[in-house]
Amino acid sequence: MDEVDAFPYVDNSMLYYAVKNSVKEDGLRIFLTATSTDELDRKVRTGELKRLSLPRRFHGNPLIIPKPVWLSDFNRHLENNQLSSKLKTYIEKQRRSGYPLLIFASEIKKGEKLKEILQDQYPNENIGFVSSVTEDRLEQVQAFRDGELTILISTTILERGVTFPCVDVFVVEANHRLFTKSSLIQIGGRVGRSMDRPTGELLFFHDGLNASIKKAIKEIKQMNKEAGL
Secondary structure: OEOOOOOOOOOOHHHHHHHHHHOOOOOOOOOEOOOOOHHHHHHHHOOOOOOOOOOOOOOOOOOOOOEEEEOOOHHHHHHOOOOOHHHHHHHHHHHOOOOOEEEEOOOHHHHHHHHHHHHHHOOOOOEEEEOOOOOOHHHHHHHHHOOOOOEEEEOHHHOOOOOOOOOEEEEOOOOOOOOOHHHHHHHHOOOOOOOOOOOOOEEEEEOOOOHHHHHHHHHHHHHHHHOOO
16 A cells, blocks of 8 residues: 555545455555554554665665745735745745756645746746646646746645656745645655755745644654664
8 A cells, every 4th residue: 555644545444444354364464655644653553563664765865854944924925916025036046056846835726826926927937837626737747847847836736646857846835734744744755856866955935833844854854864864
């Protein structure tokens, strides 16, 4: 079972029961996840499951540790169809690198508005936006992967299961309730997945550090420590 920390399997006792009863007597159940859950941790502690860890990436480099960046005026500027000057500075600096930029927004409407503002301010950039209701989501994702889009804004729909070579990642409103510890770790995992560029920039913009951000950073550091990095 892959991505067992994701909906709808996560901590769902009915689905746990169904999986357990679908395995043959001599079969095995193997749960795969980059971000464990309270239920899985409990089963490890009680001996029901055995934990095996692969903390190091295939290229041997450490996971990218997120950098928290204070940003208190994001929503105020967004409501006025403007871009925060601080966020603008970080975006312009990143664009000078030439690497693709993936920006995560907390909500669909905010992501859509951010896309419109960025496209207006940076007409030379090809900018896309995807969410769970985007009809051409697969086409836009592929266009970003192929370099046809230079900036892609997304909700948490792209937090896992996708690889974009050499990408940098910004999370705006990283302390929003929709960004859990697990989702922030998964989002951070989009950076540094390429052998060509095992590093990258990972910024968590926030207007107040919360438990999810702190725990995500702590867990990423712990995984690097387990990997001997």
